[in-house]
Structure formats: structure tokens, C-alpha cells
Amino acid sequence: MDLKTLKNQFYSYFGEGGTVMAFASPGRVNLIGEHTDYNGGFVFPAAITLGTTIVARKRNDTIIRMRATDLDVLVEADLNTIDAYKDLPWGNYQLGVASELMKTGILVPGCDLLYHDTTPHGGGLSSSAAIEVASALCMYYLATGRMPDMRDMAVIGQRAENNYVGVNCGIMDQFASAMGKKDHAIFLDCKDLSFETVPLSLGSIRIVISNTNKKRSLVTSKYNERRAECEEALTDLRKVTPTLSHLGVLTPRDFAAFSGAIKNPVALKRAHHVVEECERVKQSVLALKNSDVSRFGQLMNESHASLRDLYEVTGPELDALTEAAQNENGCLGSRMTGAGFGGCTVSLVENENVEEFMKNVGEKYTKAIGYAPSFYVTDAGDGGRILTI
Numbered sequence: 001m002d003l004k005t006l007k008n009q010f011y012s013y014f015g016e017g018g019t020v021m022a023f024a025s026p027g028r029v030n031l032i033g034e035h036t037d038y039n040g041g042f043v044f045p046a047a048i049t050l051g052t053t054i055v056a057r058k059r060n061d062t063i064i065r066m067r068a069t070d071l072d073v074l075v076e077a078d079l080n081t082i083d084a085y086k087d088l089p090w091g092n093y094q095l096g097v098a099s100e101l102m103k104t105g106i107l108v109p110g111c112d113l114l115y116h117d118t119t120p121h122g123g124g125l126s127s128s129a130a131i132e133v134a135s136a137l138c139m140y141y142l143a144t145g146r147m148p149d150m151r152d153m154a155v156i157g158q159r160a161e162n163n164y165v166g167v168n169c170g171i172m173d174q175f176a177s178a179m180g181k182k183d184h185a186i187f188l189d190c191k192d193l194s195f196e197t198v199p200l201s202l203g204s205i206r207i208v209i210s211n212t213n214k215k216r217s218l219v220t221s222k223y224n225e226r227r228a229e230c231e232e233a234l235t236d237l238r239k240v241t242p243t244l245s246h247l248g249v250l251t252p253r254d255f256a257a258f259s260g261a262i263k264n265p266v267a268l269k270r271a272h273h274v275v276e277e278c279e280r281v282k283q284s285v286l287a288l289k290n291s292d293v294s295r296f297g298q299l300m301n302e303s304h305a306s307l308r309d310l311y312e313v314t315g316p317e318l319d320a321l322t323e324a325a326q327n328e329n330g331c332l333g334s335r336m337t338g339a340g341f342g343g344c345t346v347s348l349v350e351n352e353n354v355e356e357f358m359k360n361v362g363e364k365y366t367k368a369i370g371y372a373p374s375f376y377v378t379d380a381g382d383g384g385r386i387l388t389i
Contacts, residue, residue, distance in 0.1 A: 047180020
């Protein structure tokens, strides 16, 4: 839907007049580095060309009114009682952002907001982060009249999800949504938010996202349980290496030396994945810098195996998609992306094989699972931004 159509739809919902602005932020695909962000490790995401667009207008009161183009519902909330809306079925991510901005001293104004989302919800492409970062940018700008530091908006989005929505997520999704750069991926150290943008020099290789179409909620999944298991492993490790700050700072050699301190075998498996996955991220960045896309694909395959066997967050749908993809001609590598328990896979596929890849993988998945997947051929896009409307 183009901006002119969105603006007209905004007027049909909220009335004409006043200064109308538009803001956007993308979803993300994590190329490698899964469940490492909240462990202070490394990730390698890219913003995608699917995301959230907001058409907005400032009000002269403390009321926020919100609608979405795909939902026939109007949400109305008073900023004076912002904590009363945490259980909304839709709108709590946005109001969580408002709450966190106000905690920093930003005088968020009342506003009318129309949301248009192209990132599939519950698909593991971080539609929630797109909503959070776009909302943070929008509300900050309406309050101050200036562009914020987008790294700050990423942190606001994470805090909203942690404190208001109740998902104990890391920073990766919001950071990629805020800081994405066209044709680049982000090599991010999650313990201190230092980062490097790395050109995605893939040549004839395309990024193909495959959606299991199995919906899942991070709140009700075992996401928080996995995080608790990692914290248990960290607590045990600190008995033998007291200065250890995060699992993600351990090298494989360190882990081999200290892992005997982890008493719970399940926590041991989770920590093992984190350590090895962080090493794979570093190797992947090096491979891309050396234009070795084949090596990058191998590391993606290894990542999925670890997420399946050590972290146990894949399941039959993601495994079926990945197995089908890895056996296709022209596929250099494939893995689940996102939190798991459903959602999407990401594959590197030779451009000339993309159509056949989608056809064959779709048929194999449908036969194995009973319903069809969806496919998106995407490029790396830009992060949060103001649009001309």
C-alpha cells in the first residue's frame, strides 16, 4: 500500500486536517547467531524490505488512538494511565514504547496512529521489533521535533518488550530494525552494542525466507525458559571463573576447560550451543569478507543442527523446511531464524534456482506437515527512518 493510500485511509479513520507524518522501520532476518543476543554474544542480522509504516498526527491531549490496516479495531489509551493496557491483544507493544519513552523524560504527546505491517506476524522476522522501533521513532519525533539516536530507540523497544509485554528478549531484533543498512548485515556484539556493518557481497546468491506458517507467541513459548537455563549455566560457571560476565564471551577452548562446573545437563547443552554459535558468527563474518559464500552456507547448516540438538527450539516444521532446503540444488545453506518453535527459515540460494527451490521445498514441506509454507525473496534494507508523505 503506497503512502498516498495510507494517508487517505488515515483521514477516513481519524478525520482530515493537521500535520500528518510517516515513519517506517523494518523487520529483520538473522543470518546466523541465534539465542546468543541475551547471552552477551555475537549476532549477524540484516534488516529486510518488509516492515511497519506508521502514518501519524499529533493531538492536543493525552489520548493515543491506534488502528491497523488489517484489523477492524480502534485502540484508545490515556497516557496518564499507561500501565493499564498491558494485556491488550493488540496495541501493547506500542503503548509499552510510550511508557519507556516517558520513563526517560520524553513528554510523549497524544496522537492518532495508523499502522501498516508487511512483516508476517509470528513468523520469526521480528514484526514486533519493527512495530516497536517505528513507534519509538514516531513518538520521539512528535514529542521533540528532532530525529533521535536510533540506537537509543532500539533500547527503548527492547525495554518495552521486556518490561511491558513480558518477553525477556535480547537487543538483536530492535537493533537490526533501528540500525539496518541497505545491502549490509550487522555484526553486533550484544554485550556492549559495538557493531560493524558488513557488505552482503553475495553475487548471484539470493536470500530466501521460508515461513512454516505455524504461528507462535514468544510469551507462551519456551523462550523465557531457555533464557533461564542459560542463566543457570552462567551461575554455575561463575563458581570457577567468578569474573565471567556472559556466556557469549567464552571461547570454545574456555568452555572445554570450565564446562564441568555446569551441573544440569540441559543447561550444559544450552551453554554449549551459545559458545559454538558465537564462534560460528565470527567465522561467518570472516567468510563473507573473503567472499567465501559456500563456507557461510556450511556454517548456517551447522547452526541449525545445533539449534535442533543442543538448544531444542526447532520442531518438525522448521526441521522439515530446513532439510528440504539443504537438499535442493543451488542451496548453499539453510537454517531456522528467529526464536524458533515455528516461524521462518533463511536460505542462501543461487538466483537461477530460486523458483525451482520454492516449488520443490513447498511440495516436500506440504507433504510432510500437511499445509503449505510461504516464501519471501528479500534483500537487506534500511533501518528506522522518516518518510516523505
